[in-house]
Amino acid sequence: MFALVDCNNFYATCETLFRPSLRGKPVVVLSNNDGCVVARSAEAKALGIKMGVPAFQIKEEIDRHGIEIFSSNYTLYADMSHRVMRILASLAPAVEIYSIDEAFLDVCGIRDLHAFGLALRTTIRQWTGITVAVGIAPTKTLAKLANNGAKKYAATGGVVVLTDRQRQRKLMSLTPVDTVWGVGRKLTRKLNGLGIHTALDLCQGDVHNIRRQFNVVLARTVSELQGISCLDLEQVPSPKKQIVTSRSFGQRIIEMGDMRQAISEFTERACSKLRKEGQYARAISVFIQTNPFIKHTPGYANCAHGSLPDHTNDSFQFCRLAQRLLQQIWREGYAYNKAGVMLGDFSPSTRRQITLFAKPVRDNSQIMAAIDRINNTVGTIKLATTGIHQQWAMRRERLSPAYTTRWQDIPLVR
């Protein structure tokens, strides 16, 4: 038996926690660079603000309704997420953190599941101020569905337990197929073409037919809807296979020197994530692009791949290689709006297979460890190539304080 616990309007709620005067008002959180809407309070949803729309397209609504706008504050959201997850871990036998705002729980052996769901809700709201919805069912896909019902129908009180097959079928018949976990836009169109419109229609499909006409993933979804559990609780997150750091720029880049800074910065960040993961990588890709939405002038996008001789987590080595790759794809005369780097070809250790003609590489592991230690405690040191004045830094004009993680930002109670 699985529970899916999901925070309601997570980012928007985090912003209102320390600004009680905002409760009951329409609040919207924007993506990095203040680009698109990525979270909305219930009030903002009621005004018809859609997920994913570019901020500049809803300027008029924002002014007219007095909608409160925030830049993404991931430091705050990550800290609030930790608090919620810690509470879940203390109340449930086993937890799989599925994303920043949701977790699957193993609830086998709990007798009164509905009471358990209500207790989760009460505790989390009392201890963090965040409201969650709880869905409980014999498979993950059904738990997702139940959670959806808990959010959609106020009469459920935010908790839906789907142990009974009749209730499962009832909810499935009320749920459009595009809401099912694992069914996206493309699949919805194809399924609709076959006369499959609700979750129940999909559930009644033949697994082997679905496997033949679609793929093994959707076949698994059908089984899960039928109550056959195919997806286990994954308590230990599997090691990453790639790490990406990419950003849109606050101001478009036209000088190579600025792009060099950006690529250095992204590479250093990616390597620092790699070290945090305890892994070593060998491959790196660098990409740069102009704004794909601008149609009236020619655009340019390109990517270069490279590999180091050994697996490493050394920022210096990767930065040098990244600069060479940038050189290969840089074209003068364009205004670039985004770039990034990707690390790949991971290994859990830095087993070194020395080749006969290999030049020995300087071992910087102690320097890396020192950098990480300093950055995790007293301050920030970085490669000089990342630049002091970053003209291209991302726009965050409506950033809230780091209420819970920075001494200066702790709210004062008067």
Next chain:
DNA sequence: TCTGGGGTCCTAGGACCC
């Protein structure tokens, strides 16, 4: 003027091996 960021998995096709 202004349109995010970070992941995973599956499949098909090509190159290569014996």
Next chain:
DNA sequence: TCTGGGGTCCTAGGACCC
């Protein structure tokens, strides 16, 4: 006239998730 069978690995592209 007639040209096998059984694999692996890699990559790109497409789908999905949050």
